[in-house]
Amino acid sequence: MISNIMKAIYATAAATSLLLLSSCTDLTEEYYNNVNSEIFPKNEQEAEALVNQAAYFQFQVNVYGTIYASNIDNIGVFTELTTDIGNSAWKNGATNDLMQVNFTTNTGVIGTYINLVKGITSCLNTKNTIRNVPMSQQALDNLDGQLNCAMGWLGYVLLDLFGPFQVADQEHLDHPYDVIPLPRLSYEESVSFIENNLREAIRLLPEARYRYGSENYGRFSRAVAYTILMKLYMHEKDWEKAIECGRELMKPEYGYDLVPHYADIFTLENEGNDETIYAGNCANENNGQLWLAHVLPTGYPTKNEFIQKWNGWHVLWSFYDTFDPADERLKVLVGSYLGTDGVHYNKSNPGVGLADGALPVKYGEDPNDTGQSSAIDFILLRYADVLTMMSEALARQANAVTSEALQLLNRVHTRAGLKPYDSFSSLDAFLDANLTERGHELWFEGGNRRSDLIRYGRYIQYARKYRGSTSAQDYMVLFPLPQYVIDESRGQVIQNPGY
Numbered sequence: 001m002i003s004n005i006m007k008a009i010y011a012t013a014a015a016t017s018l019l020l021l022s023s024c025t026d027l028t029e030e031y032y033n034n035v036n037s038e039i040f041p042k043n044e045q046e047a048e049a050l051v052n053q054a055a056y057f058q059f060q061v062n063v064y065g066t067i068y069a070s071n072i073d074n075i076g077v078f079t080e081l082t083t084d085i086g087n088s089a090w091k092n093g094a095t096n097d098l099m100q101v102n103f104t105t106n107t108g109v110i111g112t113y114i115n116l117v118k119g120i121t122s123c124l125n126t127k128n129t130i131r132n133v134p135m136s137q138q139a140l141d142n143l144d145g146q147l148n149c150a151m152g153w154l155g156y157v158l159l160d161l162f163g164p165f166q167v168a169d170q171e172h173l174d175h176p177y178d179v180i181p182l183p184r185l186s187y188e189e190s191v192s193f194i195e196n197n198l199r200e201a202i203r204l205l206p207e208a209r210y211r212y213g214s215e216n217y218g219r220f221s222r223a224v225a226y227t228i229l230m231k232l233y234m235h236e237k238d239w240e241k242a243i244e245c246g247r248e249l250m251k252p253e254y255g256y257d258l259v260p261h262y263a264d265i266f267t268l269e270n271e272g273n274d275e276t277i278y279a280g281n282c283a284n285e286n287n288g289q290l291w292l293a294h295v296l297p298t299g300y301p302t303k304n305e306f307i308q309k310w311n312g313w314h315v316l317w318s319f320y321d322t323f324d325p326a327d328e329r330l331k332v333l334v335g336s337y338l339g340t341d342g343v344h345y346n347k348s349n350p351g352v353g354l355a356d357g358a359l360p361v362k363y364g365e366d367p368n369d370t371g372q373s374s375a376i377d378f379i380l381l382r383y384a385d386v387l388t389m390m391s392e393a394l395a396r397q398a399n400a401v402t403s404e405a406l407q408l409l410n411r412v413h414t415r416a417g418l419k420p421y422d423s424f425s426s427l428d429a430f431l432d433a434n435l436t437e438r439g440h441e442l443w444f445e446g447g448n449r450r451s452d453l454i455r456y457g458r459y460i461q462y463a464r465k466y467r468g469s470t471s472a473q474d475y476m477v478l479f480p481l482p483q484y485v486i487d488e489s490r491g492q493v494i495q496n497p498g499y
Helices: 004-010 044-059 093-099 108-130 137-162 170-174 187-204 222-235 239-249 262-266 291-295 383-398 403-415 427-442 448-455 459-466 483-487
Strands: 019-021 027-029 086-088 276-280 313-315 378-382
Touching: 044 108, 044 137, 086 093, 093 108, 108 137, 108 170, 137 187, 137 222, 187 222, 222 239, 222 276, 222 378, 222 383, 222 448, 239 383, 262 378, 276 383, 291 313, 378 383, 383 403, 383 427, 403 427, 427 448, 448 459
Parallel strands: none
Antiparallel strands: 019 027, 086 313, 276 378
């Protein structure tokens, strides 16, 4: 009998629904089922529809089950719940496992592994499918570049969360319904797969950056590929190559800069600002992000009374208390508020809304929100991340606090309304400050905190110290693979150590 799981991995493109990204602000859906490559796609527009689905599905922010949804599937949520930052009022099997750092092969979110592998397979299938579609070489290169960027990004997330991963080879792509066990790549092969795809994306993608309002805003650009590549090099502690990526992204042709005030980054009025490298494109009730609904408690005051409020995600008080009270970022990381009932809630009088910690509000209100959805673009990559990575890489590469590293750290630090750092007594003191800054800047964004703590060698230490975890073990710097992946591999896939 053919395995349904193996079908899911290797035959993703055999029957798929396709999201057509038609413009920067108008996302309309067209569905194509039972794709027959002999009759579809037959032209460039249809090829583009295939690429839109394959390359961008996992980066949609309005669909539960994708890696940047606002629910537990979001890697910026479920990884944050394992660090010194995140907390949840929803205490069930998956969130409890995460918050206790008690990972097992039954922990719900590890199904992300199979979704990411399927995503890469879909991109590979799509590359094969569009190869002979009539179009210019320039158009084909552009579509291929988008697929390469997606595979590099998906591969990076896989490596960061799970370690080495499976990639379908041509035999598997040519025989999608045959059950052919597929081993994981080696660690070195996994890194090369990510790096090669991102380098190819950089070579093929035509634009350094797509400006807000342009026809292709929302598509991958060279800046996106460079940012993920920089993250890969930080992960691998290849400081020299990380610095090269940072230097590229700092060039005037990209035009990136910090928004003067932190809270303004995440508002409807400032969509597509110069700090945004990539955002999930949100346009209306059917294509909106769901962040405020997942965060705000009932009784939290909003100008728009129709916003749903589910009181889910929180920030631990121990992390909130590390902020300087003058830090502007506390305007959207809320530790006190006057409720609609007239009661002032805070750490000392938390009520239900603050019982599990401060509120990671971050995003502004959409005045047209009539429920759970907001049309404010959901930011996945931004320039402050690049500057603080660059600052760290420069210091580590020089084994000293260089003037440029200090200046870059201060750019982010002073934007928050804080006095600049003058000097540091040691490299370790500087790196500690950089780690703190990244935490204060990037809470609940993209899984950065977990990756940072692992790079600094503090992930398990912090789980025990700040989460009070008695189950956290050193091997838990990687999540386990789902057990069904192991079972169906016929011995070809070995579980991560410790599990």
